[in-house]
Amino acid sequence: MALSAQAYRELAAIVGERYISSKQHILAGNRVRTPEIPFDYHSADAILLPGSTEEVAAIVKVCNKYGICFVPFISGTLPDAYANREDTILIHLKRMNRILEINEEDRYAVVEPGVRHVQLYPEVRKRGLSYTAASVGPGGSVLANFTSTSGDHHTQYGSSRANRYLLAVEMVTPEGEIIRTGSLQGGCGWFCPDGPGPSLRSIIKGYFGSHGQLGIITKAAVALDACKGPAEIRTEGVSPHHRVYFDSDLSRVYVFNYDNIQNVCQAMLALGEAEVCSTVQKYFYLPLTLLMSDSANDFWKKWTSGYKEAMSMPLVVHIAAQSVREREYEEKILFDVVRETGGKRLPEELENWWTEHMDYFMVVSRLQSVLRLGGGWMPIKLGAESVQHICDVGESIGEYIYEFTETGKIFDAPENYQIIPMEYGHFAHIELLFMWDRTNPAAMKGVGEFRARSREEDLRRHFHAEDVGCLNPTLLQLGPLYSNCHIWMQKIKESFDPNNVANPML
């Protein structure tokens, strides 16, 4: 059933004719299947571009009135940004793109949904501040990363996941009311996400965000850390060979290869206890080789000529010090730890790649090159737990992945997982990234099998490697194993979205 003419008119009256469309060629920009998804998306009935919180609230009220589902989105990178059923409109928030405030003294920034990492990051950096920009590339929405998706980043070892830095927000509920959280709710500005008493922050984001299922966040404040490094970014060269340098007296990168994840674990814990280094990360060798490559052909040359072996289990370390003496002190500890744990430093020509691409530690320029092998990719697990537990999860992958890599069902990169510690090693995040030949229609079967097998193996071992996600089929499958959280999630959903119009996925 398409949008009724009356409903369309009411929506158009809110945003203006210029910012609504139901033309097929406009809708085509947001419904074509992306290569990592095994099914076609539904087409939305219309796409709207509201310009304010009030417009968003008015749109949501119309949706409730007519039983129209809505899906809010900004960059549209994730599958949750598409219509998943009929009678759905897409609410594209890109016009709401102001940086409302950067408060240097109180160290926070307030943004609307359309502000991207390439916009906010340099603005705060100019002011000697920084934040962990999620590794999604330049067009990623800051607000969406902090509130609606996961928000993991390479540098969270010395800081933390976006969850910690999300402050007060303003949100339009699924019924079209405007609520505020934390100190904003208390009439005291943006600086605190919690309270008064128990927090509405609780329904904004858990491990992941709800992708609009509990409302549309229209403003968010994010906490800022001190920036260790230059305020202005020095870039040389032209795409694709940009080089971004930092001052090497204070900022250095070291990469060590390991042959055993338990040794990596030991290194991560030891460095964390010493509270040294800004980034410590066990990166994955397939994306790493892709980051270093100019094309798929270039990747294959590198992959088959020794990169795979040289960087089979790379521990990437960045020291960002406040003084030369501090850098020397941290280096001393780093080398001690690496020696004790059996790490071997990469050859200089490989390690230099990071020295020339310090944007790796900011907004990662070339991150999407992980998609270069055709676009068939899937990150799984994505959970977080203690460093030891997560390394145990990583170690177990080798017990079942070869069945899939050796038969060609997925790309042959069995050690392709990354582990990023947080808060100096209090916990860590794991991502197992696998790729498949998406030009082969039969490949999706293997993808599904591997994904299911990975989950089965984790459950069998009683590993916490994965979170339950938002209100989608995974939640129903895993919820009973996770304190019956699916029941509570559904109760919250029913309470806030009685007409089930906010990005329903079930």
Added chain:
Amino acid sequence: MANLADFKYTMESCNHCGQCKWILPARMKGWDFASVCPLHEFHGFDAYSGQGLIQIAKERLDGKLEYGDGLETLLYACPACGACDINCKSVRDMEVLDTIYALREDCVEAGYLPEPLRRTAANVEETHNIYGKPHSERFAWLPPDFRDDPEADTALFVGCSAYRYPDIALAAIRILRAGGVKFKLLREDEWCCGAPLWRTGQREAAEKLIRRNVDTFRRHGIHTVITACAECFGSFRGGYPRYADTEGLEFKHITQVAAELLSGGKLRLRKGDEPLRVTYHDPCMLGRLSEKYVPWDGEIRPYGLHVPEKVWRRGEHGVYEEPREILRALEGVELCEMTRNLEEALCCGAAARDVDPEFAVWTAAERRREAKAAGAQAIVSCCPFCRDALGSDGENALPYLDLTVLLAERLKEEA
């Protein structure tokens, strides 16, 4: 030129990552001037972007989309500036711009080429220039006593814009003369370069004209073609190899020649009258889209392996430095850079004006705003179409200077 189906791999590869819309992080400077796709910035919907267009192309290929309800307007409102293409290629092996070209061919075949572009094509067919002016007047601006070197194997291709801006052509002549470069003009044998045909999907007409032009060059014994028009230059390098064998032909922009002459000490310059702070606008067809097109007809194997290996046009080797070298050589001229420069330059919007004039005007004003924000007193470029767009009155008005003209005015002598 290839068919729409030849770009199925690109269409099916898009992960909607947004790289086509935003400045590359290595070049980010702040909130302002962070968008590289003016079409997306102005219109807002994702359909108005490189990502949107290749997904529209997919639906056309699958027979799910028809023209007639505004799709053709969207398709030609896109200035085909290549920012999306270059940014995508910084991380992916996809051909976004070529898919857009193929989609335009599809649109032409379906009979939906917008009327203004149809008229331009008719002009080119009938009068061999985009303006529909008499062909006989193409070189009317040439002084009656002008003599070129009929034995030269280098031609100066003045382009259709000489009708509007003969000062550019005259300036190019002055520079070449001052530098001792022997060249000739093709006069009545010079027809439109064909950019408005092949860039708008008019394949048959483009192929006919381009082959004719290449034959003409060969017939005149030309090995090197110099032009002062960025659009012509980009066509020769990025368009001509798609339709004709250009083996043995070298194409140069006047700024490349001038920079070489300057560094070889063959041009003497005088000081300007007033100090001037300028910014340089990189024309799309001189910058990121000016790399030589190398045809590829191979197989894409699993995991993206291209067999045989493909030569990718990623904008790295565009003409960026030479114009800047020239500006730095001009005493009293101070060069400041815009945020979106080099391969990330924002298009001036000129190519959209026939189909979406409001968008074109906005884009030009936006670019001028960026120039002013960089602290420039004037904006310099070397494309007559950028001159049309950026030199027009309107919001954020700023003096526009053509680099070829500016350099010629600073020459100390007369040849």
Added chain:
Amino acid sequence: MLYPENTRQLEAIIQKARETKTPLVAVSSRGPHLHGASENPNAETVDFSRMNRIIKIDRRSRYVRVEPGVTFDMLIPEVRAAGMRLNIPFLPRAGKSVVASALEREAVLIPKYQYDYTDPLLTVEAVFGTGDAFRTGSAAGPGTPEETRADMVVPWGPGCIDYLRFFSGAQGTMGFVTWATLKTEVLPALTKLYFVQAESAEKLTRLASILLKRRIPDECVILSRADFAGAFAMSAEEEEKLLKALAPWTMICRVSGFDRYPEERVSIYEGYLKDECAQAGLEAVTELGGLPGLAEKVESMIADCDRRETYWKMRRGGVRQIDMLAPPSRAPRLIEILENLRCPGDIGITVQPQVQGRAFRIECSVYFSGAPEEAGQVDKALEDAARELYEAGAYFDRPYGSLSKLAYAADPVSTEAMRKLKKIFDPDNILNPGKLCF
């Protein structure tokens, strides 16, 4: 009084209370109870003192898991014996429940380790007002705590809800916690204590903000003269001496070295500390006048709870408190308002930097005789001050008593949303009814 000994018993208590519509209020600390959260007429008290197991101390992954009856005096030495330290409030009561302290979002002494306001609380097991048990974060599953191999340390989720935040600051209105996991940190191999004195709190709050932005100090707290003297004096005479000797405001901070090259770390970080102090026109010193051996006393007390028979805040007999959160830009004005409070008794102010220097918890204590007449006057003065503080930007994020009215007044729509959640987790409104906005 009800004394559950395990989660199953608590589930049964709550289910029974639902049937009989009996309000319940939770108590887990030994007295004195300073905030009155546990006072509720007609309510049955659920006392968690018998749920007092230290379930786990994990040195490798740096956490502890404890039941609510575990108090600071029990836990601090056990954690120390394992080579670690808790991030504790400034001189907490010995009998204060560690879990309750974390749930109340009490200010912690080492703000560089505090990434957000719920830190160092990681995960909890709790029973909702429905009688259902639940575990938050990575403790949720898969499987039971006995089955899972996880350490149960990640605070977020499960899913898209931060269940931990239903219990944090909730005064037991959403559920009763049966155990909690808290972060611990490695015990330093070497520490060096510094004092920075100033005439105004503002100089010290600005300094603290900068120091923490650079992650220089471990412990960091700013005390008014009265609170410094009251905290560290062992007698009225000592207190008097200190009051005479101290500047109006003192910051206590410590830099640390860990197992590897500790002297070097201390040297580097004390260098940074001194540089920043110098830039602020202040001086970091290792000794303070007033009492012999004061620095050593502070050093030994700062990482422990208050083990005196009379809790230092009760030394006069009675105390009333008001506390608030403020960002660095607003803290000085709020402190000024508190300094000018007029009421019986002595006013002490503790300013605790939080969340890596991005906020301060300002706690004002009025120490008086305890006489009811005086109590009334103090209460009135604080109530009046609350309005002025609120208008100057004070955030009462954990409002006790009448502060709730102020705290929830600004946004009735959001308050109503909170009540929706209460209805889900405590549909019969039996858990500490009438508190906060419920």
